Amino acid sequence: MSRAPAARSGKSPGPAPEFHELIHAPVRLRICGMLRPVSEVEFSVLRDTLHLKDANLSKNLKLLAEAGLVTLRKELSPVRNDARRLTWVSLTADGRSALAGHLAALRAIAEGEPHLGSPS
Numbered sequence: 001m002s003r004a005p006a007a008r009s010g011k012s013p014g015p016a017p018e019f020h021e022l023i024h025a026p027v028r029l030r031i032c033g034m035l036r037p038v039s040e041v042e043f044s045v046l047r048d049t050l051h052l053k054d055a056n057l058s059k060n061l062k063l064l065a066e067a068g069l070v071t072l073r074k075e076l077s078p079v080r081n082d083a084r085r086l087t088w089v090s091l092t093a094d095g096r097s098a099l100a101g102h103l104a105a106l107r108a109i110a111e112g113e114p115h116l117g118s119p120s
Contacts, residue, residue, distance in 0.1 A: 017108045018101035022067055027052065027060045032091065032099045035070065040090035061089060069095035 023032055030050050035041060047057050064070040073088040091099065 015097065015100035015104045017105035018098075019105040020098050020102040022063065023069070023099060023102045025060070027056065028064060029102075031057075031060060031064065031089075032069070032095065035089060035091045036096070036099060038090075040073070040088045043087040043089060046089060064095070068092055069098055 023029055031046060034046060047054060061070060061072060065072055069092060071090050071092055074085040077084060077086050
């Protein structure tokens with residue numbers, strides 16, 4: 001069964017499938033998935049929702065931040081009187097693009113087109 005190209009089918013083509021090794025790790029994929037629909041999420045919300053230890057979440061966020069896929073923003077807590085700060089996490093434009101391409105690659109693999117999801 002052949003498929004019509006996206007241009008002929010009237011659908012937008014969407015992101016080009018591109019497998020992303022860094023995002024693909026389960027914890028990092030879950031982090032990116034949580035960040036995708038929102039502008040930012042506070043560190044403790046990510047930690048508690050994903051059932052991670054602080055150190056595990058911090059390590060994975062550091063890797064994503066070093067790759068330019070997420071940004072970390074710190075601010076003083078409005079409810080605490082000590083010097084501890086809240087950390088807010090958001091996907092960068094590059095992170096959103098990389099995640100979209102990675103999800104497209106996973107769809108291509110799931111649809112039996114594994115060559116589309118191959119790492120470059």
